[in-house]
Amino acid sequence: MISCLLVEDQTLVRLGLANLLNLSDEIVVDGQAQHGVEALQQLEHRDFDVVLLDMRMPELDGLGVLTALQKRTCLAPKVLIITTFEDCDVLVEAMALGAKGYVLKSIELEELIDAIKLVVAGGKVLQPALTDYLLQKQIAPQVILTAKELQVLKCLSLGMANKSIAHALSNSEGTIRNHVSNILAKLEVKDRTQAVLKAISNGLV
């Protein structure tokens, strides 16, 4: 039997999933936590073969738990992220922090059980969406803005005019115009509005 700690803030989802997994004869959910803090408390008391970890949680989120686990010198449990997709960057971070893989909540029950077994056996589980995303990230020529440009871009994203930005950053308006011009060129857009849209959708701000 694989012992499993389930960390998920939505009560219905947590109870339901625990029930489902317990119905199988290979996995037993013998620990539950509503959020990161509770999860760490449980992990202090006893060990689990695997931790099923939600990302979005109150108090302490998935990344927080992973960070805390990484600091533990003793044997760390395998962590399988269970997420609703959405935020690829967070998943990348999670993998970097030692997660053994992730599955979407849209996964079928059997696949989930297989994934858990795979992770416990020392494997990694990555669904296609993330690998695609990583590839795309690598292919897309990384936009490198200087510190100042990023500062100006943030101002743009607040809807500030060149004059306001100049005043806020203690520069001449002409300087700001130059920065804006460079930003537009780097982002390959034609005006500040497009720059803001691109910045938002790419998480640059």
Place this chain on the structure above:
Amino acid sequence: MISCLLVEDQTLVRLGLANLLNLSDEIVVDGQAQHGVEALQQLEHRDFDVVLLDMRMPELDGLGVLTALQKRTCLAPKVLIITTFEDCDVLVEAMALGAKGYVLKSIELEELIDAIKLVVAGGKVLQPALTDYLLQKQIAPQVILTAKELQVLKCLSLGMANKSIAHALSNSEGTIRNHVSNILAKLEVKDRTQAVLKAISNGLV
């Protein structure tokens, strides 16, 4: 026994919740659907006392189901929305489309069962978050854009210049300028970039 159709796209959540509800001796989930289209198919074949409806789904979402149900002249089932919060506006729309209430997925199981019974009995279930939001909305002077203005605003949100918009909507550039000017006045902002930011954050586009 209250018969219940559960509409939820995430398999794990759906199966788990169905299991939980079936453990109670008052509610039986005797219909499941992965998305709106499946839900409507099920509803054609037979009746349920209540429909537990997720909002975000592929194919046909919660609002789509409600819209379709509203067109049915015969007796419509009570609908209880189950959501992850987030989008208040959608909830408002859902209520306007005849939903009997909504609960967050973070609800406790007992509360959910109570809510279902309440809805079946003809009541309405509204959690505090939404009522607060509605109040706030009413306090904030409602921005009323005309159809044309909304069309122009959408173009603005795509980063289009006046000339492009004029071409796209088959108007003179001057006309578009006037529309933009009116939009800025109504949104109480100073330029198109701020308008786009406000539009995005308020879900106007």
Place this chain on the structure above:
DNA sequence: CAAAAACAGTGACAGATGTCATAGGTAAAA
């Protein structure tokens, strides 16, 4: 019907925006 909105258009204007060439100072990397 009559009043009120919404829609389309023009022309003129001030100011904002973005580009370009040019150039000095500074700090980090080769």
Place this chain on the structure above:
DNA sequence: TTTTACCTATGACATCTGTCACTGTTTTTG
């Protein structure tokens, strides 16, 4: 040390943007 990149700045320029006043037409509404 030399080079490179970054930050700063200016002036000139073309273009874009937003405002205003005024004129119509069409559609909605009381």
